[in-house]
Amino acid sequence: MQALARLKPDPIPAVHPVAEYAVEGQRADWYAEMKLALQVPWMGVVTMAFAHYPAFFEELWRGLRPLVASEAFVAEFGSLQARVEGEVAALAPPAILSRLSEAGYGAREVSQIRAVNAVFSHGNHPYALIAAIARTLLEGGAVSGQGSAQPFTGRHAPDVDVPFVLMEAHHADQPTRAVYEDVKSVLGLPFVNTDYRAFARWPSYWALAWQDLRQIAGGAVHENLCRAYHNQMMDAIAARLPNPGNLTGEALRAAAAKDGDLDEILAVVRLFQWLLPGLAVNVAFLKLQLEKS
Numbered sequence: 001m002q003a004l005a006r007l008k009p010d011p012i013p014a015v016h017p018v019a020e021y022a023v024e025g026q027r028a029d030w031y032a033e034m035k036l037a038l039q040v041p042w043m044g045v046v047t048m049a050f051a052h053y054p055a056f057f058e059e060l061w062r063g064l065r066p067l068v069a070s071e072a073f074v075a076e077f078g079s080l081q082a083r084v085e086g087e088v089a090a091l092a093p094p095a096i097l098s099r100l101s102e103a104g105y106g107a108r109e110v111s112q113i114r115a116v117n118a119v120f121s122h123g124n125h126p127y128a129l130i131a132a133i134a135r136t137l138l139e140g141g142a143v144s145g146q147g148s149a150q151p152f153t154g155r156h157a158p159d160v161d162v163p164f165v166l167m168e169a170h171h172a173d174q175p176t177r178a179v180y181e182d183v184k185s186v187l188g189l190p191f192v193n194t195d196y197r198a199f200a201r202w203p204s205y206w207a208l209a210w211q212d213l214r215q216i217a218g219g220a221v222h223e224n225l226c227r228a229y230h231n232q233m234m235d236a237i238a239a240r241l242p243n244p245g246n247l248t249g250e251a252l253r254a255a256a257a258k259d260g261d262l263d264e265i266l267a268v269v270r271l272f273q274w275l276l277p278g279l280a281v282n283v284a285f286l287k288l289q290l291e292k293s
Contacts, residue, residue: 003234006227008274013267017048030061037068039157040123046131046272059255063247072147074156076236077125088284094212095292115162117287120195128276132233135273137249138266149244167200176203186214229277
């Protein structure tokens with residue numbers, strides 16, 4: 001099968017993320033298992049949106065559980081992070097530390113912002129691979145790499161301890177809500193990703209950072225980086241990632257059909273598989289800003 005092209009669904013489908021506080025029983029167990037396996041402190045909007053379709057989510061996680069805990073999967077998303085950060089460095093993101101200092105930010109606050117960024121800089125990539133695998137299978141492809149499924153032992157997540165506080169729109173003041181509306185407009189999305197809501201815990205930082213990021217977001221250079229990221233994921237699924245859970249498109253489509261309209265679920269999967277490369281590029285841009293003096 002030919003590799004899937006990068007594709008933004010049109011129209012944008014409605015998404016119905018099932019928040020962590022709203023799950024119980026088996027789905028709560030799956031959420032806990034996924035966060036532990038990925039070594040992340042949050043459920044991504046992508047997987048919470050998938051969990052709205054319980055049979056689909058159950059089969060997806062059943063098959064993914066041994067894969068995401070493998071050395072091959074950890075190596076693959078580490079390679080994605082290294083590549084995107086290296087390529088974004090060529091964009092020369094403008095330094096932000098002096099502006100933060102002028103605004104009154106101290107070293108402790110900057111350290112906390114960096115720690116939050118480190119969490120997303122690590123955790124977005126496994127979620128992106130999960131979305132790419134789901135789309136590949138729903139559209140008739142397969143996870144068919146020849147890599148080993150040797151379990152990963154140890155810790156690959158960043159060693160940071162920072163409060164994970166999200167600034168929801170209904171918590172925010174008018175200027176922050178205006179930034180959120182601008183984010184949605186520029187990125188062409190109906191919601192504000194978790195990352196941006198976490199950065200907006202520091203509203204004046206996020207306003208400054210977004211003004212820099214919006215200069216490249218959605219432009220031709222930005223899209224080229226997204227496409228390269230997309231292509232690397234598709235190559236990994238076809239040639240490098242193993243399939244120890246024997247996850248198949250046939251089984252995943254059958255599970256999705258139990259939840260309702262297969263086209264609806266595919267559109268939701270396509271949306272996240274399209275947006276996550278852009279999120280990876282954007283978080284890398286924000287990370288590099290914080291590293292420049």
